[in-house]
Amino acid sequence: MPNSITVMLHAAPWLLRGAVVTLETSLLAIALGLPVGIGLAIAMRSRLRVVRAFVRVYISFARGTPLIIQIMLVFFVLPSLGLDLPRFAAGVLALSLNSGAYIAEMIRGGLTAIPKGQIEAARALSMRPALMWRHIILPQVLALILPPLTVEFTALLKGSALLAVIGIVELTRTGQQMVATTYKPLEIWLTVGIFYFVMCYALAALTRYLERTTQVYRTV
Amino acid sequence: MAPTVVTVLRVTPWLLRCALVALTAGTAIETAYATDLADIKARGKAVVGTEAAYAPFEFIQDGKIVGYDKEVLDRIIADWGVTLEQIDVPFAGILAGLDQKKFDFIATALIMNPDRVVKYAFTLPVARGEVVFAQRKGSNKMKNGVDDLSGLVVGSITPPGGTAMVLNHHNDKLKESGKGAADILRFPSTPDTFLALANGQIDCLIQNDLVVQQAMQKQPDVFEIVGAVGDPFYIGWASRGDDTKLRDQISDEIRKLRDSGDLAALQEKWFGHKMAIPDSGYLPAGSK
Numbered sequence: 001m002p003n004s005i006t007v008m009l010h011a012a013p014w015l016l017r018g019a020v021v022t023l024e025t026s027l028l029a030i031a032l033g034l035p036v037g038i039g040l041a042i043a044m045r046s047r048l049r050v051v052r053a054f055v056r057v058y059i060s061f062a063r064g065t066p067l068i069i070q071i072m073l074v075f076f077v078l079p080s081l082g083l084d085l086p087r088f089a090a091g092v093l094a095l096s097l098n099s100g101a102y103i104a105e106m107i108r109g110g111l112t113a114i115p116k117g118q119i120e121a122a123r124a125l126s127m128r129p130a131l132m133w134r135h136i137i138l139p140q141v142l143a144l145i146l147p148p149l150t151v152e153f154t155a156l157l158k159g160s161a162l163l164a165v166i167g168i169v170e171l172t173r174t175g176q177q178m179v180a181t182t183y184k185p186l187e188i189w190l191t192v193g194i195f196y197f198v199m200c201y202a203l204a205a206l207t208r209y210l211e212r213t214t215q216v217y218r219t220v
Numbered sequence: 221m222a223p224t225v226v227t228v229l230r231v232t233p234w235l236l237r238c239a240l241v242a243l244t245a246g247t248a249i250e251t252a253y254a255t256d257l258a259d260i261k262a263r264g265k266a267v268v269g270t271e272a273a274y275a276p277f278e279f280i281q282d283g284k285i286v287g288y289d290k291e292v293l294d295r296i297i298a299d300w301g302v303t304l305e306q307i308d309v310p311f312a313g314i315l316a317g318l319d320q321k322k323f324d325f326i327a328t329a330l331i332m333n334p335d336r337v338v339k340y341a342f343t344l345p346v347a348r349g350e351v352v353f354a355q356r357k358g359s360n361k362m363k364n365g366v367d368d369l370s371g372l373v374v375g376s377i378t379p380p381g382g383t384a385m386v387l388n389h390h391n392d393k394l395k396e397s398g399k400g401a402a403d404i405l406r407f408p409s410t411p412d413t414f415l416a417l418a419n420g421q422i423d424c425l426i427q428n429d430l431v432v433q434q435a436m437q438k439q440p441d442v443f444e445i446v447g448a449v450g451d452p453f454y455i456g457w458a459s460r461g462d463d464t465k466l467r468d469q470i471s472d473e474i475r476k477l478r479d480s481g482d483l484a485a486l487q488e489k490w491f492g493h494k495m496a497i498p499d500s501g502y503l504p505a506g507s508k
Contacts (some may be wrong), residue, residue: 166317167308167310181281183415183418
């Protein structure tokens with residue numbers, strides 16, 4: 001057993017480097033995915049049927065195909081369409097495009113909780129839609145959907161493990177590399193698990209804090 | 221105004237901008253792909269793909285890619301006078317990455333088998349090996365040799381791995397006489413197959429003998445070699461099928477290393493014996 005702990009301690013600094021890459025990709029993807037989700041949610045209510053149809057197809061595709069396939073599509077197929085992104089950018093883009101679809105659906109769900117009267121009142125005051133979204137709808141909806149958003153962000157962080165396939169050496173790939181040379185799968189994967197757990201737990205704790213401080217928006 | 225959500229809303233456009241800047245900055249660093257040595261020299265950098273999970277050819281030690289191929293590659297890169305960007309990619313992404321021009325070439329141990337050589341341009345061989353079956357030491361599951369697979373669970377890496385193809389051909393032949401494997405389990409990488417064999421999840425595995433010997437050295441008294449399948453084969457690197465010029469330029473470097481005796485010294489260091497590297501005749505028919 002002391003031997004196992006030595007293996008884990010030896011592996012930890014290398015795995016930490018991988019964890020940093022996991023965090024970088026995940027946080028960037030969250031930062032990009034949230035606006036994508038908001039944009040899609042707004043587009044979903046567009047007056048133009050073609051826009052609504054596009055968003056519907058996009059969301060069905062993003063939710064209906066495996067994330068690993070989407071990552072491969074962005075990295076390996078987009079170049080043939082003229083968009084040749086480096087690995088890191090392609091990975092972040094794939095994650096945020098995927099995440100945006102889920103977030104858009106959550107916002108759609110949250111919108112049903114906004115009393116129609118508020119929107120009518122905003123219109124009656126001839127408020128522009130942009131202003132209405134920014135000051136009336138989004139603050140309430142985002143506060144409302146914080147719990148499912150937490151689920152989505154932790155899912156995204158764990159999903160970033162799939163970026164290994166395009167050569168991003170994040171936490172899981174570092175784990176694979178270390179198992180390949182140490183032949184100690186139990187110790188390495190246990191340490192990798194601990195790293196993921198700590199990151200997800202921190203993310204969840206952050207959103208729980210946000211939930212507490214946004215109580216005031218929970219009118220419904 | 222309750223501060224938090226408003227803050228979130230305020231920082232969202234800013235976050236978006238940061239992310240875009242980070243992404244475009246990343247894009248700017250990436251340079252166009254090279255199709256020959258002139259391109260690589262003009263850029264001052266070679267971008268090379270490697271699956272670093274194939275000891276002793278290429279593996280990760282203390283966060284760095286090391287191994288036989290890596291030392292050969294380092295000598296070539298030094299001779300070219302450029303810098304090296306070597307990317308560790310799982311096998312599932314390596315040939316696709318080459319096709320999509322994500323690397324200039326791949327320096328990872330590739331078996332020159334007939335299915336592969338028609339699509340990719342192989343360099344002069346860097347090593348020569350055999351495909352062998354390995355089992356747990358003391359096991360008597362394959363007491364009649366490599367043709368006795370009936371009822372066994374065989375571990376192999378996912379095609380298009382070279383050994384996986386050899387196993388398919390071998391097993392198909394055996395099936396006709398009723399001696400085929402009960403089941404073939406596919407694993408994404410070579411170390412996984414050794415772990416599965418050590419755990420008893422598979423009865424035997426098929427692999428390059430040089431790699432099996434390394435595993436036997438790292439974990440003494442766990443594995444043993446049953447025997448070889450088919451003919452010995454050559455191992456080389458590959459460039460895109462169209463980039464035969466670059467392939468020839470890499471081959472020239474390997475030939476130089478062979479003639480100077482450096483290659484033999486590295487083989488001695490990593491495999492414990494020297495291998496004869498021929499000038500021709502190493503590629504199967506119909507190759508690039």
